[in-house]
Structure formats: C-alpha cells, structure tokens
Amino acid sequence: MSNTNKLMCALLECGTLDIEFIDKAMDDFDVEPGDIIEAITESDFGPTTANTIIYYIFRLAVDAAIAEVEAENDLLDGETNLSIFTNCLDSHLSIRDKEDNWCEMYNYEQIVEFLRANYPNSEEDV
Numbered sequence: 384m385s386n387t388n389k390l391m392c393a394l395l396e397c398g399t400l401d402i403e404f405i406d407k408a409m410d411d412f413d414v415e416p417g418d419i420i421e422a423i424t425e426s427d428f429g430p431t432t433a434n435t436i437i438y439y440i441f442r443l444a445v446d447a448a449i450a451e452v453e454a455e456n457d458l459l460d461g462e463t464n465l466s467i468f469t470n471c472l473d474s475h476l477s478i479r480d481k482e483d484n485w486c487e488m489y490n491y492e493q494i495v496e497f498l499r500a501n502y503p504n505s506e507e508d509v
Contacts, residue, residue, distance in 0.1 A: 384399060388402050395436070397434075401434075401437070404437065404474055405436055405437060405440070408437065408440045408441075408444075408474075409440060411444075411489075411490040411491050412440055412441070412443065412444035412447070412490070412491045413444075413447065413491060414439075414440050414443050414444065418439075418443050419436055419439050419440065419443070422439040422442070422443065423435060423436070423439060426439075434469040434474075437467075437469040437474045438467050438469055441467045441474075441476045442467065444476070444491050444494055445465065445476065445478075445494060447491070448491065448494040448495045448498050449498065449502075451495055452495055452498045452499050452502075452503075454498045454499075454502040454503070464478060464479040465477070465478055465479075466478075466485065475487045475488060475489050476488045476489075476494065478494075478497055478501075480497070480500075480501045481501050
C-alpha cells in the first residue's frame, strides 16, 4: 500500500477497500473531488468519512444521470425511491422501479439505463 493510501485510510478512518471503492466509483460516476468537497461542506454530515464520500458520489451520480436522460428530478427526491448503502465491500445505490421493486446499481451506466427505463422524459412520451 502506498503512503498516499495509508494517509487517506487514516484521514477517512477507513480501510483499503473503501479507498479502492472511492477511486473506482469516482471514475465510474465521473465525479470530481471538488464536487464531493463542496457537497460535504454544504451538508449536515459533520466529519468527512469514507461513507460520507461514497454517499455523495452516488448522490452526484444520480443527479448527473437525471440531467443526462432529462428525467423528472422530483421522482428521486427524499428517501422513498432512493437508498444508498455504504460499506467497504459492496456499496451500492438502490432505486425503486415502476413495479415498486428495489434495483441495485453499482455504476453510472446502470443508473442511466434504469432512469431511461423507469423515469422517461415526459416530452419524449407525448
């Protein structure tokens, strides 16, 4: 493990799997470090932990996917249709589909595909 990874583990109070997940998720979801820092500083979460960062990576990915597919943004507001599970093994995002089932997603492409299938752009449906 590099000294940088050791430092990140110490600062974030997490393990190496968390650091690997953050790195991969930021690439998968095309999230910039500045976006995460801005979202965290505007939140009520308090200390910067790995789970907080993972949460915001998913939240920013959902917001970006909503904009990309031009879905109705209010469909995913609150905790009723959106759940973010974080841990060092299988952090993932779950969104409720049309049939009220929870669908797990692990990368940005899965989020976009899900939104296109379940929350289509109202203008395209006309």
